[in-house]
Amino acid sequence: MSDEPVRVNVCIRKIAFGDGVGGMERAAVRHIEGMLATGLTVRLYTAAETLQGIVPPGVEVVDVPWPFGLSTGGGPTFGLAYWLWVQRLRDSIALSDRYREILHLHGAAAGVLDGSGRFAAARTVVNPHGLEAFGSFSLKRVPNRVFLRRLARKGRFADRIIATDELLAPVISRHVGCSASRIECIVNAVDLTPLSTVNPMQEPDRKDIKIVTVGRLVRNKGYDLLLDALKNPAVRAALPARWEWIHFGDGAMADELVAKARVEPVVTLSILRGRSDDEVRSTLADADFFVQPSRFEGSSLTTLEAMAHGRVIVACAVGGIPNKISEGVTGYLASTPTSSEISNALVRAIRKPTTGAAAARLVREKYGANTEKERYLALYRTIFLDRESERTYS
Numbered sequence: 001m002s003d004e005p006v007r008v009n010v011c012i013r014k015i016a017f018g019d020g021v022g023g024m025e026r027a028a029v030r031h032i033e034g035m036l037a038t039g040l041t042v043r044l045y046t047a048a049e050t051l052q053g054i055v056p057p058g059v060e061v062v063d064v065p066w067p068f069g070l071s072t073g074g075g076p077t078f079g080l081a082y083w084l085w086v087q088r089l090r091d092s093i094a095l096s097d098r099y100r101e102i103l104h105l106h107g108a109a110a111g112v113l114d115g116s117g118r119f120a121a122a123r124t125v126v127n128p129h130g131l132e133a134f135g136s137f138s139l140k141r142v143p144n145r146v147f148l149r150r151l152a153r154k155g156r157f158a159d160r161i162i163a164t165d166e167l168l169a170p171v172i173s174r175h176v177g178c179s180a181s182r183i184e185c186i187v188n189a190v191d192l193t194p195l196s197t198v199n200p201m202q203e204p205d206r207k208d209i210k211i212v213t214v215g216r217l218v219r220n221k222g223y224d225l226l227l228d229a230l231k232n233p234a235v236r237a238a239l240p241a242r243w244e245w246i247h248f249g250d251g252a253m254a255d256e257l258v259a260k261a262r263v264e265p266v267v268t269l270s271i272l273r274g275r276s277d278d279e280v281r282s283t284l285a286d287a288d289f290f291v292q293p294s295r296f297e298g299s300s301l302t303t304l305e306a307m308a309h310g311r312v313i314v315a316c317a318v319g320g321i322p323n324k325i326s327e328g329v330t331g332y333l334a335s336t337p338t339s340s341e342i343s344n345a346l347v348r349a350i351r352k353p354t355t356g357a358a359a360a361r362l363v364r365e366k367y368g369a370n371t372e373k374e375r376y377l378a379l380y381r382t383i384f385l386d387r388e389s390e391r392t393y394s
Helices: 023-037 078-092 107-112 131-135 139-157 166-177 223-230 233-238 254-261 277-286 301-308 339-351 356-366 369-393
Strands: 007-011 041-046 059-063 101-106 123-127 160-163 183-185 209-214 243-248 269-272 289-292 312-316 332-334
Touching: 007 023, 023 041, 023 101, 023 301, 023 369, 078 107, 078 139, 101 107, 107 139, 123 369, 139 166, 160 166, 166 183, 209 223, 209 277, 209 301, 223 233, 223 243, 223 254, 223 339, 233 339, 243 277, 254 269, 277 301, 289 301, 289 339, 301 312, 301 356, 312 339, 312 356, 332 339
Parallel strands: 007 041, 007 101, 041 059, 101 123, 123 160, 160 183, 209 243, 209 289, 243 269, 289 312, 312 332
Antiparallel strands: none
């Protein structure tokens, strides 16, 4: 077909084909695997030093080295390093005339675009990821934000910008500086196949309650708010005598949370670092509650995965979460990201933990990986048709 792309050029600073990766990396892996399943080839531009796992057949990797000695994530030099890496990326990208190609840019890799020059004629898609973080101010993040915002705003030169939830479209429009007509909603999805074979890690006749969380232990994820909520007298009165909080992930706030959890009233908190996806899924499948206490959030893949397991969800009404969690139907919402509202939502969930089946049904109906794959392929075809029309009538 004349409107059929042949190769997708995926650009992302960091990726792992395996366990324990963040939301952007997991979304990019699923995107790549989906494109391969449709018969397309993939050229992956990334920093080889950060690449983990086994690269699938059909993926050609182009190494774009990360600037030596600079932070690979979260440190004070991260923004500068990202900006320098994008300059290297721009010089590395090679689009061949032998292929009908898409240039698909994840995160601040959008900074390679400028509206003119070498990529002006390219078919381009940007998935910004994480722009919701620009809504929160911190002096510590100012140096990084100067660079990252400048890179992210180059996304306005793409043919289409992806929003992973309808509620995130206004955030993208505001921070990227693009019109709503350029934004395409393709919701983040989960691969239900591995979830269907999970064996819960449960003990016979278990009487305790397991509260599970998954994510980076950083301020925007709000785990300090959850800790305060679990010390709230109303929550402790609603919980049974035996309960625990299990967290998968690591981050700068880990030691602070552990120390505070030991202060009366004590919260039994286990932080599990570097665990496999299989262990995370098995623990989720056996959990009573999954909590997403984020101060700000995107689409929240971890929430979707917990829903797919039929867990009772408690989450803050931020980002795309309200499109997934309907109060008392598929979970319970804290109206604002505060410990008091999280406490109230936890109490409601504990008193009526009956929303898991509806949550799992919603994920099966709306958030399967096959749907996401077809939406991407349809978007690429549309971009080719639009470009052909422009050339015909120009």
